[in-house]
Amino acid sequence: MNTLEIIKTRRSTRKFKPNAIESEDLNQIIEAGRYAPSGGNSQTSHFIVIQNKEVLDQLAQLVCQEFAKMEIVEGMYKSMASSIYQSKNGNYRFHYNAPCLIVMFNQESYSNNIADVSCCLENMMIMASAKDLGSVWINQLKWLNENPVIVDYLSQFGVEKGEKVYGALALGYPDTEDGKPNRTPLPRTGNKVTFVS
């Protein structure tokens, strides 16, 4: 596939096989992420890569427990409301049981933190697409940046001073019949383009 096909056929994957990712695949995906541009070439994104099943389970349980304490309020971002709703029902797995979660940190004081992390995540999604892996953007840990239970749990994994979560990626082999990602491009009816003549 050429680059445009790889980009256009990247879809979010929300069902993963439990298999660990081959190290060569994982290393290339992370390498693609690290080569994203950064404001003033600051390179302050921090990739924390979790593949330990016990850690992922504990984290998912804590996320469910903490969302369950929150209340859905009017005007709340739909996906956040859905996380709270599912957590109150006690069965929420924010990472879709992916075998690998890459949590993206950056400096809270840095004005391009979200932009830089987003470029790293997009590079990793494209690279995953190129390698027939599935991935999906995860915002839940970002929404819990002020939650002391989650912040405390994550702090054991080498989070550095001043860092907060600005996104995450669930990654793994898609749980489809042929093990390959669904490559039917979703139409783009939005993301409008205006040409200035």
Place this chain on the structure above:
Amino acid sequence: MNTLEIIKTRRSTRKFKPNAIESEDLNQIIEAGRYAPSGGNSQTSHFIVIQNKEVLDQLAQLVCQEFAKMEIVEGMYKSMASSIYQSKNGNYRFHYNAPCLIVMFNQESYSNNIADVSCCLENMMIMASAKDLGSVWINQLKWLNENPVIVDYLSQFGVEKGEKVYGALALGYPDTEDGKPNRTPLPRTGNKVTFVS
């Protein structure tokens, strides 16, 4: 080149030939941008594509004029301070005289505005790299989101209700001897990776 090479050899280009971009190249780059993921598949990014030289010149002059009125303060983001400094000297061209500027708008009220726009921009940068075009991320119009002169000038180009600028891309053929982008990857000493065992 494979996807990893295209990603790793993408460098920011800051010197462009004046030539307009071939429409097939431009359309594919924009298409790649539109196929970026968005929060809840909302597709609320808006690409305003400016290739009219007169418009780009007017916009660059206004940006220079407005930055020149601002003051450099301690702790200011380095690149913003540099924009003000150069503008006070009267010779600031925020878009590096690229023949094409793609200004990325999204809804101010939408919590994933910066993230979504960043993914669109990264896709376009990768696609530009795949096509031997040069590109560079531009933040200056985002920094002027509250500046009435710039907001008023941009409003004639189809900006919709509630939209603000969250990034932009200068795009064109690199002004190098062979007309191709510099492909020496810049080392990544930052963008640290921590594996959780």
